[in-house]
Amino acid sequence: MPPADAEGFHADNPATGEPLPERYPVADWAELDRLAAGAAAAFESGADTAAVAAFLEGYADRIEANAADLAAVAALETGLPEEGRLRNGEVPRTVGQLRQAAAAVRDGGWRRPTISDGNIRSILEPLGPTVVIGPNNFPFAFNGACGGDFAAAIGAGCPVIAKGHPHHPGTSRKLAELMTDAAAAAGLPEGWVSLFYDCAPEDGLKLARDPRIAAVAFTGSKRAGLALKAACDETATVGHFELGSENPVFILPGALAERADAIVEELAGSALLGGGQFCTQPGIVVLPGGQAAATFPAALQARFDDAPTPPLLSENVVKGLQAGVKTLTDAGAERLPAKGPEAQPGFRFPNTVLTATAEQFLADPDLFQTECFGPVSLLVTGTNAEQRRALASELQGQLTVTILSDTGGSDDEEYGPLAAILRRKCGRLLNDKMPTGVAVVPAMCHGGPFPASGQPHFTAVGIPAALTRFTRLACYDNVRPERLPAALRD
Amino acid sequence: MPPADAEGFHADNPATGEPLPERYPVADWAELDRLAAGAAAAFESGADTAAVAAFLEGYADRIEANAADLAAVAALETGLPEEGRLRNGEVPRTVGQLRQAAAAVRDGGWRRPTISDGNIRSILEPLGPTVVIGPNNFPFAFNGACGGDFAAAIGAGCPVIAKGHPHHPGTSRKLAELMTDAAAAAGLPEGWVSLFYDCAPEDGLKLARDPRIAAVAFTGSKRAGLALKAACDETATVGHFELGSENPVFILPGALAERADAIVEELAGSALLGGGQFCTQPGIVVLPGGQAAATFPAALQARFDDAPTPPLLSENVVKGLQAGVKTLTDAGAERLPAKGPEAQPGFRFPNTVLTATAEQFLADPDLFQTECFGPVSLLVTGTNAEQRRALASELQGQLTVTILSDTGGSDDEEYGPLAAILRRKCGRLLNDKMPTGVAVVPAMCHGGPFPASGQPHFTAVGIPAALTRFTRLACYDNVRPERLPAALRD
Numbered sequence: 019m020p021p022a023d024a025e026g027f028h029a030d031n032p033a034t035g036e037p038l039p040e041r042y043p044v045a046d047w048a049e050l051d052r053l054a055a056g057a058a059a060a061f062e063s064g065a066d067t068a069a070v071a072a073f074l075e076g077y078a079d080r081i082e083a084n085a086a087d088l089a090a091v092a093a094l095e096t097g098l099p100e101e102g103r104l105r106n107g108e109v110p111r112t113v114g115q116l117r118q119a120a121a122a123v124r125d126g127g128w129r130r131p132t133i134s135d136g137n138i139r140s141i142l143e144p145l146g147p148t149v150v151i152g153p154n155n156f157p158f159a160f161n162g163a164c165g166g167d168f169a170a171a172i173g174a175g176c177p178v179i180a181k182g183h184p185h186h187p188g189t190s191r192k193l194a195e196l197m198t199d200a201a202a203a204a205g206l207p208e209g210w211v212s213l214f215y216d217c218a219p220e221d222g223l224k225l226a227r228d229p230r231i232a233a234v235a236f237t238g239s240k241r242a243g244l245a246l247k248a249a250c251d252e253t254a255t256v257g258h259f260e261l262g263s264e265n266p267v268f269i270l271p272g273a274l275a276e277r278a279d280a281i282v283e284e285l286a287g288s289a290l291l292g293g294g295q296f297c298t299q300p301g302i303v304v305l306p307g308g309q310a311a312a313t314f315p316a317a318l319q320a321r322f323d324d325a326p327t328p329p330l331l332s333e334n335v336v337k338g339l340q341a342g343v344k345t346l347t348d349a350g351a352e353r354l355p356a357k358g359p360e361a362q363p364g365f366r367f368p369n370t371v372l373t374a375t376a377e378q379f380l381a382d383p384d385l386f387q388t389e390c391f392g393p394v395s396l397l398v399t400g401t402n403a404e405q406r407r408a409l410a411s412e413l414q415g416q417l418t419v420t421i422l423s424d425t426g427g428s429d430d431e432e433y434g435p436l437a438a439i440l441r442r443k444c445g446r447l448l449n450d451k452m453p454t455g456v457a458v459v460p461a462m463c464h465g466g467p468f469p470a471s472g473q474p475h476f477t478a479v480g481i482p483a484a485l486t487r488f489t490r491l492a493c494y495d496n497v498r499p500e501r502l503p504a505a506l507r508d
Numbered sequence: 509m510p511p512a513d514a515e516g517f518h519a520d521n522p523a524t525g526e527p528l529p530e531r532y533p534v535a536d537w538a539e540l541d542r543l544a545a546g547a548a549a550a551f552e553s554g555a556d557t558a559a560v561a562a563f564l565e566g567y568a569d570r571i572e573a574n575a576a577d578l579a580a581v582a583a584l585e586t587g588l589p590e591e592g593r594l595r596n597g598e599v600p601r602t603v604g605q606l607r608q609a610a611a612a613v614r615d616g617g618w619r620r621p622t623i624s625d626g627n628i629r630s631i632l633e634p635l636g637p638t639v640v641i642g643p644n645n646f647p648f649a650f651n652g653a654c655g656g657d658f659a660a661a662i663g664a665g666c667p668v669i670a671k672g673h674p675h676h677p678g679t680s681r682k683l684a685e686l687m688t689d690a691a692a693a694a695g696l697p698e699g700w701v702s703l704f705y706d707c708a709p710e711d712g713l714k715l716a717r718d719p720r721i722a723a724v725a726f727t728g729s730k731r732a733g734l735a736l737k738a739a740c741d742e743t744a745t746v747g748h749f750e751l752g753s754e755n756p757v758f759i760l761p762g763a764l765a766e767r768a769d770a771i772v773e774e775l776a777g778s779a780l781l782g783g784g785q786f787c788t789q790p791g792i793v794v795l796p797g798g799q800a801a802a803t804f805p806a807a808l809q810a811r812f813d814d815a816p817t818p819p820l821l822s823e824n825v826v827k828g829l830q831a832g833v834k835t836l837t838d839a840g841a842e843r844l845p846a847k848g849p850e851a852q853p854g855f856r857f858p859n860t861v862l863t864a865t866a867e868q869f870l871a872d873p874d875l876f877q878t879e880c881f882g883p884v885s886l887l888v889t890g891t892n893a894e895q896r897r898a899l900a901s902e903l904q905g906q907l908t909v910t911i912l913s914d915t916g917g918s919d920d921e922e923y924g925p926l927a928a929i930l931r932r933k934c935g936r937l938l939n940d941k942m943p944t945g946v947a948v949v950p951a952m953c954h955g956g957p958f959p960a961s962g963q964p965h966f967t968a969v970g971i972p973a974a975l976t977r978f979t980r981l982a983c984y985d986n987v988r989p990e991r992l993p994a995a996l997r998d
Contacts, residue, residue, distance in 0.1 A: 062928075132973075134949035145964070146932065251741035254958035256965075418985075437991065438554075442636065446983040449991070459624035463983030468744035473963075474635070474980035475746075483622075483981070490964035491973070493936040493953030495908075501927065501939070 027216060029187055032097030032329040033364040042187040045214035047221045050179075056209025057147035057177040058230040063207045065175070067123050073204035073211075074120035074172060078113045080196040081164060085109045088192055092157040095186040097329030097364065098292060104158070112158040115166055115458055118481040119173035128482030129489070131505045137496050139506040142489035144175030145256055146232030149225060151181040151246075153237040154331045155295040157189045160237055163213050164193050166458075166479050167235040167258070173481070174488035176233065177210045179225075184216040185332045191215075223249040231255055233488055237297070237478070240389070240469060247472060258487050259472035260465070262389050263417035264301040265453045268406060268440070270432055271306040272424030273450075278310050278317075281422060285395070286321035288452035290369055293328045294393030295335065298418050298453040301390060304409055307400040315354055315373050315397050322369035322393070323357040329364040335392055339367045342390035349385050350378050351396060369393040376405040383412035403432045410439040415467030415474070418453035419444040445470060445477065517706060519677055522587030522819040523854040532677040535704035537711045540669075546699025547637035547667040548720040553697045555665070557613050563694035563701075564610035564662060568603045570686040571654060575599045578682055582647040585676040587819030587854065588782060594648070602648040605656055605948055608971040609663035618972030619979070621995045627986050629996040632979035634665030635746055636722030639715060641671040641736075643727040644821045645785040647679045650727055653703050654683050656948075656969050657725040657748070663971070664978035666723065667700045669715075674706040675822045681705075713739040721745055723978055727787070727968070730879070730959060737962060748977050749962035750955070752879050753907035754791040755943045758896060758930070760922055761796040762914025763940075768800050768807075771912060775885070776811035778942035780859055783818045784883030785825065788908050788943040791880060794899055797890040805844055805863050805887050812859035813847040817883070819854040825882055829857045832880035839875050840868050841886060859883040866895040873902035893922045900929040905957030905964070908943035909934040935960060935967065 026041035045053075081088065089105035098104055122128055129142040148171040152162035159165050162180035171178050182190030194213040201211050217225075219242070226234050226249040233256040236243050243261040250257035269281060289300050305311045330336055347353050351374040370393065379386045379398050386396065398409065413419070419440045423429035441447055445466030456464050462480035465471040471478070476487045494502055516531035535543075571578065579595035588594055612618055619632040638661040642652035649655050652670035661668050672680030684703040691701050707715075709732070716724050716739040723746040726733050733751040740747035759771060779790050795801045820826055837843050841864040860883065869876045869888050876886065888899065903909070909930045913919035931937055935956030946954050952970035955961040961968070966977045984992055 064928075132951040134947070134951035136947055136949065138947060138949055138951045140951040140953050140967075140970075142965075143931070247744075248741070251738070254737075254962060256963065433991065438552075441633070441982065445981060446985050447987060448985040449987045451986040453985075457624070457626055457628060459626065459628055461622040461624035461628045461630040461983060463630050463981045465981060467980065472744060473746065475632075475976070477630075477981050477983075480630075486965070490957065491935060491953045491955060491967050492931065493951060493967075495936050495938040495943075496941040497937060497939045501923065 027184060029095045029185055030332065031094060032331060035364050038095065038188070040188055042191070042215040045217045045221070047224065049214060050217060050221055050225050053179045053212045053214060054147065054225065054228055054230045056212060057179055060177045060207040060209040061146050065206050065210060067126070069205050070172060070175060071120040071123040073200055073206050074116045074123065074169065076203050077164070077197055077200035078116035080200055081109060081193070082113045084192070084196060088158070088189065091192055092186060092189040095188055096154070096157050096331055098157070103292065108156060108158040111458065112164055115159070115169045115481065116164070118458065119169040119485065122482040122485055123173050126505055128485060129505065133506065138493065139502065140491055140493040141503060141506055142486060143492040145488050145490055146176060147179065147230055148176040148233040148235065148488055149179045149181065149231055151234070151236045151238065152183055154183045154185045155292065155297070157183070157186045161190065161193060163190055163197055166484060167237065170481070170484040171233070171235060171488045174485045176488050180211070180213045182213055182215045187215045219245070222246065226250050226255055227253045233257070236260070257472055258476060258478065260297065260478055261469040261471070262391070263297060263466070263470045264387055264389065265298050265416060265418045265420070266302040266304060266413060267300045267420040267422065268304045268436065269306065270421065270423045270429035271308060272426065272428035273422040274306055274310045274314070276424040276426070278314060282314065282317045282321055284452050286318060286325065288454045289395045290322065290325050290393050291454050293330050295331055295391060296454050298456060300395060300420065300453060302387070302396050302398065304398045304401055304406055307402060311399065315371055315399065318397070319354040319356060319371040322371055325369055327366050327369060327393070330367060330392055331365070333365050336365045336367050339390055339392045339394060342388050343370060343372065343394060345388045346372055346374070346386065346390070346396060349382060350374060351386070367392055372396045373399050375399055376401040376409065380405065380408055380412065384414070387414055407436055407439060410436055410443065413443045415470040416444040417464060417466050417470045418446045418448060420448040420451070420453050422450055443467060445474065517674060519585045519675055520822065521584060522821060525854045528585065528678070530678055532681070532705040535707045535711070537714065539704060540707060540711055540715050543669045543702045543704060544637065544715065544718055544720045546702060547669055550667045550697040550699040551636050555696050555700060557616070559695050560662060560665060561610040561613040563690055563696050564606045564613065564659065566693050567654065567687055567690035568606035568610070570690055571599060571683070572603045574682070574686060578648070578679065581682055582676060582679040585678055586644070586647050586821055588647070593782065598646060598648040601948065602654055605649070605659045605971065606654065608948065609659040609975065612972040612975055613663050616995055618975060619995065623996065628983065629992065630981055630983040631993060631996055632976060633982040635978050635980055636666060637669065637720055638666040638723040638725065638978055639669045639671065639721055641724070641726045641728065642673055644673045644675045645782065645787070647676045651680065651683060653680055653687055656974060657727065660971070660974040661723070661725060661978045664975045666978050670701070670703045672703055672705045677705045709735070712736065716740050716745055717743045723747070726750070747962055748966060748968065750787065750968055751959040752881070753787060753956070753960045754877055754879065755788050755906060755908045755910070756792040756794060756903060757790045757910040757912065758794045758926065759796065760911065760913045760919035761798060762916065762918035763912040764796055764800045764804070766914040766916065768804060772804065772807045772811055774942050776808060776815065778944045779885045780812065780815050780883050781944050783820050785821055785881060786944050788946060790885060790910065790943060792877070792886050792888065794888045794891055794896055797892060801889065805861055805889065808887070809844040809846060809861040812861055812883070815859055817856050817859060820857060820882055821855070823855050826855045826857050829880055829882045829884060832878050833860060833862065833884060835878045836862055836876065836880070836886060839872060840864060841876070857882055862886045863889050865889055866891040866899065870895065870898055870902065874904070877904055897926055897929055900926055900933065903933045905960040906934040907954060907956050907960045908936045908938060910938040910941070910943050912940055933957060935964065
């Protein structure tokens, strides 16, 4: 959490590194207690699906109508571009997610209503009050107060206590105003949706363990996420966690021989998108040996040098990159000579290519999977097919793994056994395409084996599947017809 | 674990209390390591759905063909009746579960194959090697080597390392012979299924944390289960736990006025079924005040006195009952005068009715939910509607909650608000029916909020839903057609 005084905390302008003037309150336990009580009372009083759907749609409309204002504040607080990203990229995605969730609420088929012999019936029902904690890298699409987890928990029928990210509190404040207004217009009970800006870590853990809280959804750093997961585990609070991923890209020899220049281009575009601050950023790239690969690292660094070094989200991101790169170079990775960041103010870090050999990586695979959240990619060089399989076996759980193979078929023999290993390491396996785009479609999996997510059965993106994370299975055995939920009647 | 010497451990005959002659080995870590390596290697080499389905069916056939032998051994080791329960009750249920799982494997629709725009496809795939730990109370239907969790994990496509319960090792040995034979006949890779009889607790926890183990399914005591859950949480091993339930029965005033005698009869039958050793045994019964209720406790105790006191599963069950009843009476519950157990040898405990007032229960609700696994029910007496709602609010998570209301409608006003509270406390809500039967139908939920289960989204009984517990969501993004799983091709 940022330092706070009696007047609260402030965000910084990443483009200048200077503090922004507005102050925001740090919620103390009394405030969190009040929010938990409000959410619990709201859940007790209940909300019908029509009100929930109307809220999601009304909120989407309000965000859309205020897109320019919202994007301007978010740009100031995050350093992300207003045009091309926030106003006409993330805001429409966010609005679309809320509307898809509303449609899912109205449809209801994803609740899997089931009627069996003997008058036994079951359906997925909402878990109850849910705390949604969003990350700093998507101030709209993953915001605790309007992003994917918010839309999913609300769509499932749960009240939400959102924790805004303390690095974009002004964005969250504007969203909360629209959210509160939409909730009142839709007739949701008071307390169904609420927001706090920040809290002491111990109060956040206490909230996760509070019996009034049924579920927690978290996207963010491994350190904070693991502490929260431990708190949830203690009380068996349902927890959904997305804790980061290196998104390895395996470039097979035939693919490199066929289209090295195109791969450099695509990879640079994907690795540097949004300052490299995507949870699906390709942070590890596995290169084959041979002639075509020898020039790849320098070619990628050249492409990195040509790209801008935009302001990063916070000073913490820069410090994290410095620490991560130091860990890797201390372990023996080589940092390619790079153009420094342009002489601009703000939170910057050079676009950085590192290299390590397969032998180095395999000697300490966990160390070489140290996360560098930002515009940094580690190339594992000179690998043969056997080493690529060994590398695959040593990977931690990933959101995505990508395999690039040639179109002529020369990589096909290697593909099968390698993909069999990688398939079990990730939520989403890609061919011939960079991993940074995460389409909001029913078949998406944005999840994967730990630590990419906490439970690989679920996905954080993709509607209606994402909604099921916030449900429990409710069976009605011999319950009289008039007492059944409407969806379970004959 | 039972005491073991160099020759291994032995089971007891619960009907006599005497040790049985056969010795069984306690697996050391080297043995568990060998089983984990075998399961991991088997999973790597893979098994097609036809082989998995053939195994489930071949195993079911073999169990059916050996029903009499199996039931005889299980009866000797558990004290449960061979006829009316084991041979013609549990064995057919178990065989039916295995066959339902085989049908689900062949059907595959429960894997939710989904194809979206942009060539993005997903499906539920098996998690990997799974440790299944069964309880002592259902030597077939919940046995780690052939019961519901076994059928579900195998049906999902996972290799299984089964831990037999150390109180019926001879039953597990006979099952393992049939299992191994069926696996070989179906062409499953060596190591896909295996069994161990017992291990040191610390080795069991080490196995749960082992990276080769993808999932653990446990049914049994809260003490052992919570230790195992903590181990799974540490490494994010997927864990499914069923840790016990008091299965409260709320008798509303109209129902009691209408049919008190019938309720006494039904309740006694349910509470004493299998010596009361059902996870859905009604251990807490909430009675209204008034005339009709005044005679209920003595009437129930009279019915309990008329019933036999069959041998219980183990000396531990008897000790657990002694301790549980002492906890409740120390807290102020009254133990009704009961006929002692008949002067028979073996592990016995009198069929016992306890009473406590609503005020007593509400003064320390967790204490009054102390589990008494066996033929014991606690009646909470003299409650009014407000107290019943307060009691409902204080319940821990339950597998089942039952509400008995009158057929004339006089309880209808109370039903709604009470059921709204109870609905969130249990996996299965019943009307006018005792909870002990758990039908293996698609709409069943045998699960519920913690501690009834570890994750209320899932069910341990009911096919195909139970299979999904052992899967992860696998997305294929732009993967070439010939590389897709068959179920995801156009």
